[in-house]
Amino acid sequence: HDDYRSQITDFYEQSAEQVAGHLGAGKMVAVLSEGDPLFYGSYMHLHVRLSHRFPTEVIPGITAMSGCWSATGLPIVQGDDVLTVLPGTMSEFE
Amino acid sequence: HDDYRSQITDFYEQSAEQVAGHLGAGKMVAVLSEGDPLFYGSYMHLHVRLSHRFPTEVIPGITAMSGCWSATGLPIVQGDDVLTVLPGTMSEFE
Numbered sequence: 001h002d003d004y005r006s007q008i009t010d011f012y013e014q015s016a017e018q019v020a021g022h023l024g025a026g027k028m029v030a031v032l033s034e035g036d037p038l039f040y041g042s043y044m045h046l047h048v049r050l051s052h053r054f055p056t057e058v059i060p061g062i063t064a065m066s067g068c069w070s071a072t073g074l075p076i077v078q079g080d081d082v083l084t085v086l087p088g089t090m091s092e093f094e
Numbered sequence: 095h096d097d098y099r100s101q102i103t104d105f106y107e108q109s110a111e112q113v114a115g116h117l118g119a120g121k122m123v124a125v126l127s128e129g130d131p132l133f134y135g136s137y138m139h140l141h142v143r144l145s146h147r148f149p150t151e152v153i154p155g156i157t158a159m160s161g162c163w164s165a166t167g168l169p170i171v172q173g174d175d176v177l178t179v180l181p182g183t184m185s186e187f188e
Contacts, residue, residue: 036156036160036164037164038160038163038164038167038168038169038170039160039163039170039171039177040171040172040173040175044169044172045172047167047169048169051167056167058164058165058167059164060156060160060161060163060164061156061160062130062154062155062156063157063160066130066132066133066154066155066157067154069132069133069154070130070131070132070152070153070154071152073132073141073145073150073152074132075132075138075141075142076132076133077133077134077179078134078138078139079134079181079183080181080183080184080188081134081181082178082179082180082181082184083133083178083179084176084177084178084179085171085176085177085178085179086176087173087174087175087176089173089174090174090176094174
C-alpha cells in the first residue's frame with residue numbers, strides 16, 4: 001500500500017509537470033475524467049498541483065453511483081435521509 | 095411538519111394521477127428536475143407511483159453539491175475518504 005502510494009505520487013508529479021509544460025507554452029489543456037472530477041477522481045491530483053499556477057475550470061460530471069441508481073430507477077435518498085459513501089477499498093473493520 | 099407531510103403527499107398523489115392520465119392516453123411525458131432526479135429530487139415521488147405501471151427512463155443529473163465543489167474547485171473526497179451527506183433540514187441534535 002505504501003509502495004503504491006509513493007509510485008502513484010511520483011506519477012502525479014510527473015503528469016502535473018508535463019501538463020504544466022504545455023500550459024506554460026500558452027496551450028490550453030483539457031483533462032477528461034470518468035464520473036465527477038473532484039469526487040474520487042484522479043484529476044484532483046493535477047488540480048491541487050496546478051490550479052494555483054494556471055487558471056482552471058472544473059466541469060462537474062455524473063458520478064458512478066448516480067449512474068447506477070438512475071439506471072436501476074432506485075430513489076436513493078429523500079427528505080431527511082442521510083447518505084454515507086464508503087469506498088470499497090476500506091477494510092471491513094473500518 | 096405532519097401537516098406539511100400530508101399536504102405534500104396529497105400533492106404528489108394528484109400530480110401522479112395527472113401524469114398517469116397523459117401516459118394512459120399514449121402520450122410521452124418528460125419531467126424536468128434540478129440536480130439528480132433520484133438524489134433528494136421530487137421526481138422520485140412520481141417515479142414510485144408510476145414506474146410499475148408505465149415504462150420510465152431516468153437520466154442522471156449534476157447534484158447541487160457537485161455543482162458547488164466544482165465551481166469552487168474543491169476536491170471533496172479522494173482515496174479512502176468517506177463522504178456523509180446531511181440534509182440541512184435535520185435538527186442540530188440529530
